Amino acid sequence: MMRTRMPGISRRSTLALMGAGAMTFAAPWVARAQAKTIKIGMPTILSGRVAQLGTSSRNAVMLEVEKVNAAGGLAGRQIEMVIRDSKGQPQEAARVARELVNTDGCELMIDAEASSGAFAVHEVARDLGVFCIHTNSETSALTADPKQHIPNAFRTARQGVHDSIVGGSYAAAIAKAKGLKKWATCSPDYAYGRDTTAEFTLYLKRFAPDVEIISESWPKLFQPDYTEVVTKILQAKPQALYSCLWGGDLTSYIDQANIYAMFGQMEVFAVNMADYTALTVVKNLPKGIHSGNRYIKTFPTTPENAAWGDAYKAKYNEYPTNWSWENATAIMLMAEAAKKANSADGKKIAEALKGLTIKCPFGADGTVTMRGDDHTLVGYAIGWGTTIPQEPYVPEVKAGDWKTIFELEAEWKKSKGYA
Amino acid sequence: MDLDALAGCLSSSACLVTQTTSGLIIGMLLFLVAVGLTLIFGVLKVVNFSHGAFYMFGAYFAMTAYQLTGSFALAMLAGAAGTAILGLIFERVFMSRVYGADVLMQLLVCYAFVLIFDDVVRVIWGPEFKAMGMPSAFQVMPLFIAGGVVPPYYLLLIGVALVVAIVLGIGLSRSRIGKVIRAAAHNPGMVSALGINTGLIYGGVFALGGMLAGLAGALAAPVRSLTPGMGFSVLIESFIVTVIGGMGSILGALIGALLLGLIRSFGSLGFPLFTEGLMYLFMVIVLVSKPTGLFGKEVA
Structure with a gap:
């Protein structure tokens, strides 16, 4: 039996063509995505007895990130949050933090751990030099003790x-x-x-x-x-x-x-x-x-604060927690610092963040400040x-x-x- | 150490009454959990490591029933009946398969269910803590007996636990069912040969044990916060009770639980930093001087 070769395009070449086409269309999209999005890693406690607080941290971050992304992102780059559960264990928090930077390619970090985990993540930040905001640890020594001080770490939590x-x-x-x-x-x-x-x-x-x-x-x-x-x-x-x-x-x-x-x-x-x-x-x-x-x-007692609380409740069907405002503040500060530095680079954001005062619903006078000398939040409502x-x-x-x-x-x- | 505070308390009737009742309350709730544990061990020869879960389910069932009906009595009933049914199913479907297996296997099955039950609670009721709230009937001023403070709700709690202890004690030693249960504990093969369904007895005893733990959870629900995993600390203390009182002994569980309660209440005055330690110290002393526990039987 003779095989007759059908005129036109064979199945194999069609596939090859389609593949090439997909490549040409996809390649620039991938490249653009890489330039555009910036990954922010976030270890927090999503299981166990404190899970409710960890979840409320994530909720608050997502609420603010949506706003930042809608307004054009962090210095033009869309934020992609990578949030992982540390189960509230310090060694797990440190491992997750390291993995977020080394494996997942996160360029910035929100450390939404309780105090025990925060000190562990702090050491990772010291080691890797990644920009990091501690959002939940209230232990004073984390920023007050000069031995803990590193140029790339900040705190937006209240202080004991x-x-x-x-x-x-x-x-x-x-x-x-x-x-x-x-x-x-x-x-x-x-x-x-x-x-x-x-x-x-x-x-x-x-x-x-x-x-x-x-x-x-x-x-x-x-x-x-x-x-x-x-x-x-x-x-x-x-x-x-x-x-x-x-x-x-x-x-x-x-x-x-x-x-x-x-x-x-x-x-x-x-x-x-x-x-x-x-x-x-x-x-x-x-x-x-x-x-x-x-x-x-x-x-x-400001309309801004009430509106923020209501918006959170409308979205998540529960009220925000203490950890919620602390995490929301971190995103607000990052967005402002990135705008000021006109860059999403961690080092530049850190430099811009020092001493930065922003308008904020949780400020005692409508503003909060990231104090320059010890990298901790002041001026919040207390x-x-x-x-x-x-x-x-x-x-x-x-x-x-x-x-x-x-x-x-x-x-x-x-x-x-x-x- | 603050022995002055302890001595001062022992010489004042007001303090004595308050601390003694506070010890009885802690002890009686512990007794309800521990007696189920000891009963299941006595008859089924299984250390039910998942027993704390029944305490937890009892509390959650009671809270849900209370929210739906507003009736405290129905809440208690839901806590007890719900856990009894759960205990029966758990025993028939899972535990009955590992009776012949070695202890490690039984422990693994139980431990698996500790984790599974915690997650079930998390899925149904959510991971955050809950509170049932005190029924308005009990939201009254505490009684003052000889100068000591005694909340009426705790009197009810002690009363219920006492009734359970008496009914269990008499039921097991006098009634026909009690005799069959004791016979099954002693020689299940012979009981089975006499035409009695031992599977039914095993299931029934497990359900009873689960029900008692569930009742304890239901009674505790108005005053303790409800979280997934709340059974665990209670389970540990129940084990201490059974070790002190003797595995398998109901009287032992009662005495052990009351001793532990009193150690906590008076220990917190005299040894505020060593209250937990005192419980374990007491357990060690019992283990060294009488390894089978105060009321445990010597194993031949």
Whole structure:
């Protein structure tokens, strides 16, 4: 049998042609994509007990990245976020961070880890020299300690010592007005709980010298039952109680203390109460708990802040958290710095970011500043108020005074040997 | 150490009443979980490492039922009945396959289900913590007994656990079913040969154990936050209870749980930094002096 070759184009050559065509069309697209998009790596906690906070970090970042991309991107390059779960383990956070840069080709980094992971990612940033913003670690030493300082790392989270100064002076004013001299503390038994409580009492006693701590309790982190702690505090009969319990631990504690009618017997200062994750979960929120602001859409009382909180809620069907605003601020600052530097290069962004002040819904006066000498955020909204059981939960927040914060922070740095 | 505080408390009736009841509350909830564990071990000879999950499911079932119906009684019922059914299914479909296998295999199956159940909760109820809230009937001022503070809800809790302890104790030693269960624990082959369905007994005991843990979870739901993985710490303490009281002994579980509760409540006064340590120290002392536990039977 003879094969007749059909005239025209054979199947093989058609395929070859199609392939070549695809190449010619695709190649420039790939090249253009490489020039256009910039990958930002983000290790955060997306599983385990703190997952809710990690998810709220991701949500806030995505909300802001969409805006930046719609406005043309980072110095003309569209942002592509690469977000990975660290499960809240420091060694995993460090591994993920390294992989994001080395394997995934991320040029910039948002480190949305809690303190333990943040210090690990910080070492990776030191090693690789990648531009990095820590968004969630509130541990003061991360930026205050000169040994930690590197030119490519910044922090947009609130800082523990700022909180303690504002909390201490707020609590001292109430202690003096109401004659609260006997205080008890009840905080989780790990670095954050210990440090924050020590700093708070330091400033409380400084502003109200006759305050005395008569009872201390250190329940374990994630302890299911606090009954023995509650009754111990009742025995000590303090006039006021300070606690930096947070999340589910705080809501358990409140439910268990409630049935002992504890909140009627003393003034309670719980710095982490005024966060939507806790406020919306507690069913019988006692009236009049003093709390620091975490994220609340009514403070600062500006239309910008309220609009941001509502936009977040509309998109994700829940309220933002403390971690949300800290992450959103990081993207806002990066976008402004890139605009100023007219470049998406990490080194240039870092240079432009130093001392940069931007308009921001979370600023105490409508702006926040990335302080140049220690690369940490200042000027953000910070204050204390008392709770009510329904929205807006904390109707009035007394704003902290940044002038006092700066003075005492400088003094604190000296005492620590940081300055 | 703060022995003055402890001595001061022991000499004041107000403090004594408050701390004792606080110890009883912690102990009684622990008892409900631990007694299920010990019962399942006694009859099925399986260490149910996934027992904490039933405590967790009990709490979540109760919360959901309470949100749907607003009835506290129905919430407790949902917690107990839901976990009983879950326990029966779990035993019949999975655990019954590994009775003959070695301990490691049983542990692996249980541990797998610890992870699976946690994820199931995460999928159904979400990863964030929840709270059920105290029913309004119990949102009342605490009682003051001899100067000590006792919340009414905790009286109910202690009462329910006590009733369970008594019913279990009498039921197992006196009733016909109790006798069959004990016989099955002793010699399942013989019981089976007498025409009794041992599979049914095993399933029933597992369901009962799961139900007790679920009841504990339901009772704890109004005062403890609900999260995936909440069963784990309770499970660890239940193991300490069973080690102290003796594996397989109901009285042992009761005494062990109450001792642990009292150690916590008085220990937090006298040894605030060593309360957890005290529990383990006590366990070590029991293990050294009586390795089978306070009420455990010597193994021949």
